[in-house]
Amino acid sequence: MNLSGRIDxxxxxxxxxxxxxASANAAxxxxxxxxxxxxxxQAVTVAGHEFCDVLGAEWRDKPGSERYTIAIRERPSxxxxxxxxxxxxxxxxYQAQLPPARAGLKELGASAAESVYQAILEIERQxxxxxxxxxxxxxx
Numbered sequence: 500m501n502l503s504g505r506i507d508x509x510x511x512x513x514x515x516x517x518x519x520x521a522s523a524n525a526a527x528x529x530x531x532x533x534x535x536x537x538x539x540x541q542a543v544t545v546a547g548h549e550f551c552d553v554l555g556a557e558w559r560d561k562p563g564s565e566r567y568t569i570a571i572r573e574r575p576s577x578x579x580x581x582x583x584x585x586x587x588x589x590x591x592x593y594q595a596q597l598p599p600a601r602a603g604l605k606e607l608g609a610s611a612a613e614s615v616y617q618a619i620l621e622i623e624r625q626x627x628x629x630x631x632x633x634x635x636x637x638x639x
Contacts, residue, residue, distance in 0.1 A: 536567045544581055546597050546604060547573035553608030554585075554615075561616045569615060573597075585615050592618040 538558055540551035551571050558564050570586045585593040593615045595607065 536565050536569075538569055538571065540571045542571065542573045542583075544573065544575050546581060546601050547575070547583060549601060549604050550583060550597060550608050550611075553605050554612050557609050557612035558616070561612065564616065567619050569619075583611075585611065587615070587619050587622065590622070592622070 538551075538555050540548070540555070542548045542551050550573075554571065558569070567587060569592075571583060572586065573581060573583045575581045579596075580599065581597040583595055583597055584591050593611055595611065597604065598607070
């Protein structure tokens with residue numbers, strides 16, 4: 500077999516393997532269309548970052564949480580203390596004041612994850628019942 504025949508066989512096998520991988524990825528992507536949620540954290544202080552870490556770990560343990568995108572925001576203030584809030588679909592679903600001592604952040608993060616998850620499930624339930632031709636699906 501000459502050199503051009505070998506090159507042709509290599510290109511054919513390479514094209515076949517690329518097609519196989521692409522079709523496998525396409526099949527996987529069609530089964531996981533809704534699984535692209537994010538957890539964004541805009542924390543400033545060490546306590547805020549720790550709260551985000553705890554909440555993120557608890558959030559990942561919730562069934563179906565990978566479908567929802569939430570934003571965790573923090574506003575530190577010397578006068579009022581550190582405030583955090585969590586938004587989902589441009590709605591504030593949770594707001595709390597972080598304790599001055601970081602010892603209580605784990606419990607607060609765990610309870611916040613549960614509260615946010617339940618609030619999001621309730622929003623999604625309500626969204627299914629309301630059908631308005633004048634509103635887009637995200638404008639409920």
